[in-house]
Amino acid sequence: MDPRKWTDEAAIARWDASATREAMEAHGRDGDFAKRHLANPALLRMLGPVSGLRVLDAGSGDGYLSRMLAARGARVVGLEPAGAMVAFAREREESDPLGVEYVQGDLARTPVPGGPFDAVVCSMVLMAVPDWRPAMAACARALRPGGLFVFGIVHPAFEGLAGSWRRHGEYRQDRYLEEYVVHGPAAPDFHRPLSAYLNEVAALGLRLREVAEPGLDPDAARGAVAADPGVGAYVRMPNFLFVAAEVP
Numbered sequence: 001m002d003p004r005k006w007t008d009e010a011a012i013a014r015w016d017a018s019a020t021r022e023a024m025e026a027h028g029r030d031g032d033f034a035k036r037h038l039a040n041p042a043l044l045r046m047l048g049p050v051s052g053l054r055v056l057d058a059g060s061g062d063g064y065l066s067r068m069l070a071a072r073g074a075r076v077v078g079l080e081p082a083g084a085m086v087a088f089a090r091e092r093e094e095s096d097p098l099g100v101e102y103v104q105g106d107l108a109r110t111p112v113p114g115g116p117f118d119a120v121v122c123s124m125v126l127m128a129v130p131d132w133r134p135a136m137a138a139c140a141r142a143l144r145p146g147g148l149f150v151f152g153i154v155h156p157a158f159e160g161l162a163g164s165w166r167r168h169g170e171y172r173q174d175r176y177l178e179e180y181v182v183h184g185p186a187a188p189d190f191h192r193p194l195s196a197y198l199n200e201v202a203a204l205g206l207r208l209r210e211v212a213e214p215g216l217d218p219d220a221a222r223g224a225v226a227a228d229p230g231v232g233a234y235v236r237m238p239n240f241l242f243v244a245a246e247v248p
Helices: 008-018 021-027 033-047 064-071 083-095 132-141 161-168 194-203 218-227 229-236
Strands: 054-058 075-080 101-104 117-123 143-154 180-182 189-191 207-212 240-246
Touching: 008 083, 021 083, 033 064, 033 117, 033 143, 033 207, 033 229, 033 240, 054 064, 054 132, 064 075, 064 083, 064 117, 075 083, 083 101, 117 132, 132 143, 132 194, 161 229, 194 207, 194 240, 218 229
Parallel strands: 054 075, 054 117, 075 101, 117 143
Antiparallel strands: 143 240, 180 189, 207 240
16 A cells, blocks of 8 residues: 555554553553563663653553653653553553653644653654654654654664564565555554654754664573564664654
8 A cells, every 4th residue: 555545543543443452451561572672771771861851752652661751750741642542551540650641642733731841752653653754843842952852663674574584584675765554463654764764853953862773682582582583683683773862
């Protein structure tokens, strides 16, 4: 399907319909294997100490990252369009309060309460948004001068990394420069070259601080590879890409 035929509303509806209680319960504390071992350490390191800071979790999903940041002393607003995920996150907040405020809304279209923020984190969101540029611009607008924007995406050079590794024992890619739909088990992602994201950071007037492409610790991979040989690819190639940029 042509990615230009997707709307934000259609993508949100797909994510909302796929958000099962079972999956959210399984990953609600600190995410799945890849997030625990690759995404979370990179995001938390790039954000640095957050105690006392106002942080926007842009695309907060089931709320696990918002809760991790709040447990580290941040004052967190989580913004998420999928109603099922917001309901789950609010339920967790009610049963174990950490002071997180969850707002349901589309990042590019919903006024965010509580700003300006000291930091905005946008983890595994932008590659799932058809109209992603307004979403990134909203993140930049939500920041105070000197504020930090950290985002993570599935690495556009290595999408489907584990599956390719299982099938071929290596990674294969043959149309990196195109824009296309990446069909997933829950909802689609949208492939764009890395340059699209970095050039947009520059166009928004943000100052690039760091780009990270973490690999999986071999010790963490050792046990997981027996259950899923594709995990071995994460030791040698980056599954995720993380960018930190700041408002001048």
